[in-house]
Each structure stands twice: as structure tokens, then as C-alpha cells.
Amino acid sequence: MTHAQDKTAKQARPVWARRSVLYIPANNARAMEKAEGLCCDSVIFDLEDAVGPDDKDEARRALSKWFAAARNREKEYIIRINALSSPWGREDLEAACACRPSAILLPKVNAAGDIEQAEALLSQCDDSGGVRLWAMMETPRGIANAISIADAGLKTGSRLDCFVVGTNDLAKETGVAIPEGRRFMTSWLMQIVLAARAAGLDALDGVYNDFRDTEGFRAECAEGRLMGFDGKTLIHPLQIEPANAAFGLSPQAIVDAREIAQAFAMPENKGKGVIRINGRMVERLHLEQAEKLLKKAATQQ
Numbered sequence: 001m002t003h004a005q006d007k008t009a010k011q012a013r014p015v016w017a018r019r020s021v022l023y024i025p026a027n028n029a030r031a032m033e034k035a036e037g038l039c040c041d042s043v044i045f046d047l048e049d050a051v052g053p054d055d056k057d058e059a060r061r062a063l064s065k066w067f068a069a070a071r072n073r074e075k076e077y078i079i080r081i082n083a084l085s086s087p088w089g090r091e092d093l094e095a096a097c098a099c100r101p102s103a104i105l106l107p108k109v110n111a112a113g114d115i116e117q118a119e120a121l122l123s124q125c126d127d128s129g130g131v132r133l134w135a136m137m138e139t140p141r142g143i144a145n146a147i148s149i150a151d152a153g154l155k156t157g158s159r160l161d162c163f164v165v166g167t168n169d170l171a172k173e174t175g176v177a178i179p180e181g182r183r184f185m186t187s188w189l190m191q192i193v194l195a196a197r198a199a200g201l202d203a204l205d206g207v208y209n210d211f212r213d214t215e216g217f218r219a220e221c222a223e224g225r226l227m228g229f230d231g232k233t234l235i236h237p238l239q240i241e242p243a244n245a246a247f248g249l250s251p252q253a254i255v256d257a258r259e260i261a262q263a264f265a266m267p268e269n270k271g272k273g274v275i276r277i278n279g280r281m282v283e284r285l286h287l288e289q290a291e292k293l294l295k296k297a298a299t300q301q
């Protein structure tokens, strides 16, 4: 991978704020009707674990109806399908692709080959590249292969944008307990963040199951922010506001980013690699950061 290829792949990705990403079971009509009005940055409609085997067909039909109605696209709408190796995966992918969501979320990704398989199937039903791909990192093998999975996202034309942590499956597969600050999981979570960053992907922290425990939830959001996650996946509307607060961009960060963008846009700074703003050194790498931050800020709900 050359530097130029790496940069092209990273720049091709859509930039969105993803502070609060709410799961909604695709067989829960009442919750689905709330999706547009909630102030989370993104919604993941779930066809996988939240939907029982007997309800999969009905859930696909509900999704197709939901997307067919005129929907605003002020936030991202993602569909989580079942694993392609499961009895439902292929049908889910076709049905999800026909909905034209912002992205399809692939669960239980174990290796780069899973991404390549999904990309190949996606290109058969969407040749525009508009339907993006997200990957759940929630199996022991997936964590061990995190960097090669992330690198699949640097291939020409890849749709991979984001890693999503699945702490429940990780706990189930490994026997590691989640409570007490997730301390025995921390090294895996950091491996996911590191691999995501190596390929310029976003990384979203796992869910907090005890949705009535606001204090515990806020603490885990604060931890996730310090660990470098872009946002948190949520299971209940009560969790939206604390996640937005924890992962939000501060007004000062937005002011600083605007200042950097304006400074580099001035004719006297054209082509310069480094400039001085308010007595501080600012390089072009800071301009890239500032531009991304401003794009994210524009999509915060």
C-alpha cells in the first residue's frame, strides 16, 4: 500500500458524527417509528440478535416498508444483517441492499475474507458504492485479526468505514466478565481502536446493557471517549443524551478548527506546510484534522 493509495482510500469515506448510534430491532414497529425523531446521530436497524428466528422474514418486510416511505437522510441509517454463514445472511444482505441504507453492518467478522465476501455480494446489488459496510468486532478471531480486517478497507473501492465493538458476544465467547470498567477487556478494545485508526476507520464502543443505570453509563462513555472511540452504540433512547455529551465536539474545538481552515485558505499561506496561529505551530496534518472535525460537526443531530 503506497502512501497515496492509503490517503485516497481514507479520503473516499463519508464523514459523519457518530457519537450516539442506537440499535432498533427491525421487528419493533413502535420503536422504528421513533427513529427519525430521535436525536441520536445514527440508527442501526437490527435483523440479527434482537430478532428471533421466526421473525426474520417479517422484520425484513418491515424494513423494506420503512425505507420505502419518504425518509429524511439527516442521520445515517444502517442495517445489521445476520452473518453470511448463517441461514439468513444472504437473504438479509439482498433485502438490506434493496433498502439503500447508509451502510450494512456485518456481525461476527472473523477475518479479512469476510469483508471481501460481503464487498463482492454488495457490488452485485449496488454498483454505485453508496451502500457502505461496517464490521462488528466481537469474536476472539476477529480481535486477533483486527489489523488485517481493517486493511481490507484500504483496498481500491472498499466500502468499509467503521468498526463496531460487540462486548456481549466477546464476553460470551471468551468468558471475560464485563463489569467493573471492563478492565479485562481493555486491551482488546484498544486493539480495535488501533487497527481502525491504522486504516482510517471510525470505531464505536459496545453497548451498556443496564440502560436504567445512567451514572454507570456516563462513566463508560467517558472511558470510551478517553480510549479514542468516536461514539457509543446504544440500546435505549435514555442513553442518547449522555452519549452525545460524552463524545460531542466542544464549541472551542469547532472554533479552533475553523481558524485553522481559514488560515490555510489565505493566499499568503497557499502551499505552506506549516504556519503560526496565535503563537502555536500548525501543520497541514492539523488542517486535515480540522476539516474532518468540521464535517463531523455539521452532521451532529
Ligand SMILES: CC(C)(COP(=O)(O)OP(=O)(O)OC[C@H]1O[C@@H](n2cnc3c(N)ncnc32)[C@H](O)[C@@H]1OP(=O)(O)O)[C@@H](O)C(=O)NCCC(=O)NCCSC(=O)C[C@H](O)C(=O)O
Pocket: 022, 023, 024, 025, 030, 031, 032, 034, 035, 046, 049, 050, 136, 138, 165, 166, 167, 168, 169, 170, 206, 207, 235, 236, 237
Ligand atoms: C431493552 C429494550 C427491550 C427495553 O424495551 P422497553 O421495555 O420497551 O423499554 P421502555 O419501556 O423503557 O421504553 C420506553 C420507550 O422507548 C422506546 N424504545 C425503547 N427502546 C428503544 C429503541 N432501541 N429505539 C427506539 N425506541 C425505543 C419504547 O418503544 C418506549 O416508547 P413508548 O411506548 O412510546 O413510551 C429495548 O430498549 C430494546 O429492544 N433495545 C434494543 C435492543 C437491541 O437492538 N439489541 C441488539 C443490539 S445490542 C448487541 O447485540 C450488541 C453486540 O452485538 C454485542 O455482542 O454486544
Ligand SMILES: [Mg+2]
Pocket: 049, 107, 138, 166, 168, 169
Ligand atoms: Mg453481538
